[in-house]
Amino acid sequence: MLDMLIVGGGYVGLSVAVATKQAAPHLSVEVIEAAPESVWQKDERASAIIAAATRMLEVLGVWDEILPHSQPITSMIVTDSRTSDPVRPVFLTFDGEVEEGRPFAHMVPNVEMVRALRGACERLGITIRHGVSATGFAAGPHSANLTLSNGEVLETKLVVACDGVRSKLRDMADIKTVRWDYGQSGIVTTVEHERPHNGCAEEHFLPSGPFAILPLTGNRSSLVWTERTGDADRLVASDDLIFEEELQRRFGHKLGAITVVGGRKAFPLGLTLSRAFVAPRLALAGDAAHGIHPISGQGLNLGFKDVAALAETIVEADRLGLDIGAVHILERYQSWRRFDTFRMGVTTDVLNRLFSNDIAPIRIARDFGLGVVERLPKLKSYFIGEAAGTKAKNSPRLLMGETI
Template sequence: MTFSADSDVLIVGGGLAGLPLALACAQGGLSVTVVDVLDPATATDAKFDGRVSAIAFASCRMFERLGVTAHLGGRMQPINDIMVSDGRVRDGASPLFLHFDHKEIGDEPLGNLIENRHIRIALQKAVEAEPAIRLIAPQTVKRVEYGAGVTATLANGDKVRARLCLAADGRNSPTREAAGIRTVGWDYGQTGIVCTVEHELPHEGVAQEYFLPGGPFAILPMVGNRASLVWTEKTADAKAILALGDEAFAEEMRARFGDYLGRCAPVGPRWSYPLTLQLARDYVRPRLALVGDAAHGIHPIAGQGLNLGLRDVAAAAEVVVDAARLGLDIGALDVLERYQRWRRFDNVALSLLMDGLNRLFSNDIGPLRLARDLGLGIVNEVPPLRRFFMRHAGGAVGDLPRLLRGEAV
């Protein structure tokens, strides 16, 4: 019996991985249906998500190719330099540090800082302009059945039929769980506090990664004289800090932020997020592939989480589009295993590297402090090694999908 599909691809999840994936597949000639549990207006509300994302330069090339950058005018803050240092609260930073300067590896900035809500708005506008994409939201996928094709039953009783399901529905992916794909991971016992700071002096596009005993304190430059803090503390300490009044909270922030940008003060709401590591044991099943946070969730140190997901997007789209062009079954396991082979090692390796860095730096043990400070200083004095780390952070190392090279899928 021939399976009749409404779309070539069903994407469950219309967030920061799901919508770029839809655009990539559609621009590769496939028809796409996206089902997302959130109302698009809710997902772009300023109160929904206060985070910013460091979009690496390879991911920026993909956004440009997908037509997303055209909707981000005035919203992108170039990252010109990254300063990495170690220290203690109120004692200041170690004299040994690591400095990344984008001019060492080319004219492109190391990436761009963009508020998540503005990324979502730009993605939604790009999707609206793509006739091959149908977005169903807000709506919940209640059940997915796999066979000759994919049949998804929605909460309202409607059915969506496709040749392949791509799950981009987050760390707690119901699609992954229903498919019986297990995960491995652990809780860091840390919480990330996120808020915006206004400061007196211009930041010049310099991002700071300041390692403190409780966890990394990242100062990420935003458009204007503003910065986003991603402030990691042990969970009990984070709860106490979040419970402080505005002025006491500001004093704790200033004790870590310092005065290098002049007078500064937190503005707007505070957000907090528990920090965990989670890795899916498998990325694929027949007619199913996991993408982005559904496949992996890592510590936010170095801001690589979304970029890993965008590399998944570029690889998954390329694998599926290439198979379709060859007349192959895009949901066949042997097709999808190419995607798994391509992405799993990179994701696991970087996840464990971020885990190791967090464990190395999030303590106040004397010998470890000496070793890591020396390590930062040594890397800073070895230009080839420094440039390698910059290219790696920019997503330009390894077997890159076409979109990350700025080419059409």
């Protein structure tokens, strides 16, 4: 019988495996990944990793491997305008450091993050099974049985579901969700530009949704471009000339001419919050527990916070000789994470509804609010600390840079 079986071999699932096995080497841990082994190497996306998450990755021994491929975000500007406006006034600016030598976030290519975490799994002796998925889950008083697509049945004390926002394991455990669709899609692509970005991230609030420019290494930036779903689908399907012309209108000319250098994909956007994060012999983490709007860049970082809290819960229970899959043990993890997740889900929902429109009274009010924050350094510092995850009370030890 295994101690822990993780379903989902992305960054959250791999991080749970590494964090738990590193702190409790005697536990038997395996990862189930439905995709073939080569799929992760084709991911062209990049993610914003907040300061608290980089602390955790340092403790896990993978940050030094990731760092050379990362781009620190040294500053950020926020604008609010229409696409046709000739000038985009800057309403809010942020400096990028939360402490000496540590920016509030880094942009990291997803492929490098997964590569480093997979290397850590290999060093720790964690088995990753590729090309099989979970087709059945049954929880008993002392263990759970997980049926795989190849017919194999695995017995384990605890199953951790990291299988995405449409989690099959969540459905098998009959965990309900709160869910709605925004009618928007996020277009993700990478561009090269003539002039350097100097580590500055930009968030342009446009009537159809936020347009984020996130710096990568070299004269490159990752874009998260929100449009109404029908418009996004048409843009992704359009020829290169039309796509780049529409992109340049929103990107502006501050960094010179741009060229799309990566693929382009559109992802439907919505809010999904699980009503429970745990069930007997099961814990949800990452997108299986919550899917939020990318307006704040916090989706992956919420998953890393789940990792830190869940690993600490499991390891401390094991050290006390307790059953790591018992629901009363897992409820500590749930109470640790559910409120923060709900708060972030509500915040991103309100921000998206507030800024994704062109209603004059609302525009005036929100621009006034941004201006107030810009003029209050202590308030700006608070918001930066919150975004970076360094101001949270009762934070798991990994997020503070401490071992479990």
